[in-house]
Amino acid sequence: MDKILRIDMGAEGGPRATASPVGAYTGLGGRGLTSSIVSKEVDPLCHPLGPGNKLIIAPGLLSGSIAAMSGRISVGCKSPLTGGIKEANAGGQPSQMLARLGYTAIVLEGKPKNGSLYKIFINKDGVKISEDMSLKMLSNYQVVEKMKGEFGNKIACISIGQAGEMRLSAASIAFTDMELRPTRHAGRGGVGAVMGSKGVKVIVVDDTDLPMCQPKDPEKFRAANIKFVEGLRAHAVTGQALPSYGTNVLTNIINEAGGYPTYNFKQGRFRGAAKISGETYAELETKRGGLATHGCHKGCVIRCSGIYNDKDGHFISKQPEYETVWAHGGNCGIDDPDKIAMLDFLDDDIGLDTIEMGATIGVAMDGGLIQFGDADGAINLIKEIGKGTPLGHIIGSGAEVTGKVFGVEKVPVVKGQALPAYDPRAVQGMGVTYATSPMGADHTAGYAVATNILKVGGDVDPLKPAGQVELSRNLQVATAAVDSTGMCLFIAFAILDQPETFQALLDMLNAFYGIELTAEKVVELGKTILTLERDFNIRAGFTSKQDRLPLFFKNEPLPPHNVTFQVKDEELDTVFNW
Amino acid sequence: MPDTISTAAITFIVSQQALKEFSQILQRGFFIRIKTGRPLEEVLVEQMGIEKRYVEEQLSTIFLDGQPVDDLHTAVVHDGSTLSLSAAMPGLAGASMRRKGVYASFRSTIAYREKGGTDAGHEGSIEVKLFNLVMIDLGPHFFKRGIYLRSDTLAEFLTSMTVDIRTGCRLILLGNRPVPGDAVAGILKNMGTDMIEVFVICQKDVVF
Numbered sequence: 001m002d003k004i005l006r007i008d009m010g011a012e013g014g015p016r017a018t019a020s021p022v023g024a025y026t027g028l029g030g031r032g033l034t035s036s037i038v039s040k041e042v043d044p045l046c047h048p049l050g051p052g053n054k055l056i057i058a059p060g061l062l063s064g065s066i067a068a069m070s071g072r073i074s075v076g077c078k079s080p081l082t083g084g085i086k087e088a089n090a091g092g093q094p095s096q097m098l099a100r101l102g103y104t105a106i107v108l109e110g111k112p113k114n115g116s117l118y119k120i121f122i123n124k125d126g127v128k129i130s131e132d133m134s135l136k137m138l139s140n141y142q143v144v145e146k147m148k149g150e151f152g153n154k155i156a157c158i159s160i161g162q163a164g165e166m167r168l169s170a171a172s173i174a175f176t177d178m179e180l181r182p183t184r185h186a187g188r189g190g191v192g193a194v195m196g197s198k199g200v201k202v203i204v205v206d207d208t209d210l211p212m213c214q215p216k217d218p219e220k221f222r223a224a225n226i227k228f229v230e231g232l233r234a235h236a237v238t239g240q241a242l243p244s245y246g247t248n249v250l251t252n253i254i255n256e257a258g259g260y261p262t263y264n265f266k267q268g269r270f271r272g273a274a275k276i277s278g279e280t281y282a283e284l285e286t287k288r289g290g291l292a293t294h295g296c297h298k299g300c301v302i303r304c305s306g307i308y309n310d311k312d313g314h315f316i317s318k319q320p321e322y323e324t325v326w327a328h329g330g331n332c333g334i335d336d337p338d339k340i341a342m343l344d345f346l347d348d349d350i351g352l353d354t355i356e357m358g359a360t361i362g363v364a365m366d367g368g369l370i371q372f373g374d375a376d377g378a379i380n381l382i383k384e385i386g387k388g389t390p391l392g393h394i395i396g397s398g399a400e401v402t403g404k405v406f407g408v409e410k411v412p413v414v415k416g417q418a419l420p421a422y423d424p425r426a427v428q429g430m431g432v433t434y435a436t437s438p439m440g441a442d443h444t445a446g447y448a449v450a451t452n453i454l455k456v457g458g459d460v461d462p463l464k465p466a467g468q469v470e471l472s473r474n475l476q477v478a479t480a481a482v483d484s485t486g487m488c489l490f491i492a493f494a495i496l497d498q499p500e501t502f503q504a505l506l507d508m509l510n511a512f513y514g515i516e517l518t519a520e521k522v523v524e525l526g527k528t529i530l531t532l533e534r535d536f537n538i539r540a541g542f543t544s545k546q547d548r549l550p551l552f553f554k555n556e557p558l559p560p561h562n563v564t565f566q567v568k569d570e571e572l573d574t575v576f577n578w
Numbered sequence: 579m580p581d582t583i584s585t586a587a588i589t590f591i592v593s594q595q596a597l598k599e600f601s602q603i604l605q606r607g608f609f610i611r612i613k614t615g616r617p618l619e620e621v622l623v624e625q626m627g628i629e630k631r632y633v634e635e636q637l638s639t640i641f642l643d644g645q646p647v648d649d650l651h652t653a654v655v656h657d658g659s660t661l662s663l664s665a666a667m668p669g670l671a672g673a674s675m676r677r678k679g680v681y682a683s684f685r686s687t688i689a690y691r692e693k694g695g696t697d698a699g700h701e702g703s704i705e706v707k708l709f710n711l712v713m714i715d716l717g718p719h720f721f722k723r724g725i726y727l728r729s730d731t732l733a734e735f736l737t738s739m740t741v742d743i744r745t746g747c748r749l750i751l752l753g754n755r756p757v758p759g760d761a762v763a764g765i766l767k768n769m770g771t772d773m774i775e776v777f778v779i780c781q782k783d784v785v786f
Binding site for chain 2: 236237238240241242244245247249250252253254256257258259269274277278279280283322422425426427428429430433443446467468471475490493560561563566
């Protein structure tokens, strides 16, 4: 990986591709690279859907190699949903293939002047950009089928559905999985709308005849990878809980804790939780001939995904993530696993962020558009988006817009982006991250990464009641750093508890690039990335007023524990005081 | 636990696969009788019969009345409590729920704090929920010692899983009387909300 592919979609005479050396961005991958390019090259005051915005697609630092869990890919831009900087990431196959083709990133720039729609084909022979209006308003599954017909089965696709073409703020970008299905999505922040604004429907990647990316020190790299995998397999979360049940194993736990937002954040427990739990989904998947344990890309050893079939054994969707099951399930009062899987499929097909969609439908239900628990009504609302109706445009624009249209007071968003599946009144530290992350409400912005191992800000007393701000700060720093490696976020759990597994990750990076990365340097990298992102948002007009949760979290107690969000505004304002 | 307790007991002799499927009901909650007003660790190890090592190494996430527990010695299980048991969980929220975890302060406002009580050593009942890997690991243990379920809850569960249970049940005994698989849900429904003691035993552990 030694070049950046820049494609000027607004060039005179049609889109023009240029490969250039990585240059000043050497050593960066994933979020580190996307946020650096956005920060340096995008005018913070530009319109997110205008020619001044850029869409960056960046594999991880170890993508394309034999390193386990290295298939994550980041997408960055100025977000049409939040108005600030955005990084969203996904699994799937394209990351590994792009890396083997030698690309550190693809940067889509400019904007076609004539509203044309393009497909981009990248293989070892170069880049071919073709106008293809026959792709117009195809869904993700349809466009991938068409690409298979045209280019064969040894490809991977990066595509948008109808939502991206309509430039809706909840639009995602789809990445195909090992079965060549568009099931892995960079969901958050409307990145699909930016791809749509560039006139790019699909990027087809083919790495045929290309070898694995080779490390500088193969022996050390191989040894570190073995140790890394052993660490993941030995850990209770990455070795047992996630492979057995996927992320939806959290439904019962968060529900029991009274932190499971239900009926648009009105209560912290959902009566139907056990019917849509990870345990229930895994049982159904096994019984119906699907899979309860499945990777989203080659080289995944955690395998937290799955394949969900209907009662007759036909594919409905991949195993829905916890956040998806929550958003379309408990948050909307829906306890039918088949209907939730169908909503997941429709989101993937039309190209929508499942969290934003579930939160939006919850707001619409609160506004009386349909009743809580109306699963068929929810399915119809998503279909409206695919059809491009006026109502579909409203719903596809996310929770904030929908709340305004339907006169709803309780709209769970920060910086315009919907809150995920953990009520910040029950898990207050999470609320600090939701409020202050440069990305808007994002559960992955401060993940369970080894803060005490990294010694970011020193050791924290786990039972000290205060300290939420410190922990959130430490987590955001550590997460920004790990995000820039482009490794799957779920490695964080093993790294959290096992210092030797974290060291194995550093050893892999060092052996691959011939560098001397230390834990201290990782911390510095995390701070640098967050500083860049914060600075972009400030230049875009953000102030501390955007670093707040909606007022109802402070004023309305959440049953059953009847707690409110208690972290003071002044404390929130200290999160980024290094 | 509801006031009405049937004296009835129902026993399912099942295949290994059916036992696994039966375990699904344990995530919804069941009732057991214990001496209440006792420390949580004593309840888990001495009264419930869970190996101490399993408690220490596997039960990393425990809720008492929906509140995450940090200290098994100071938390006391009272009559009518709900006790939920889980393995280590992913995500920041999952990690924050762990006993004395690094992120415990994240959920300090809902953490379990002992309120005291007057039921020390009294006979009482509690609701238990088993989640994820714990459900699979400890399910057979609880089914063997017997659990209490509302009859209509069990009936609903059996109806939803009827095909598997019919084929997977070698024998169903209501008291000492054999009952056919396709009749059992109806019988239970007629018992309404009464509690019934339920045993589920793997056929490989039974000598016919």
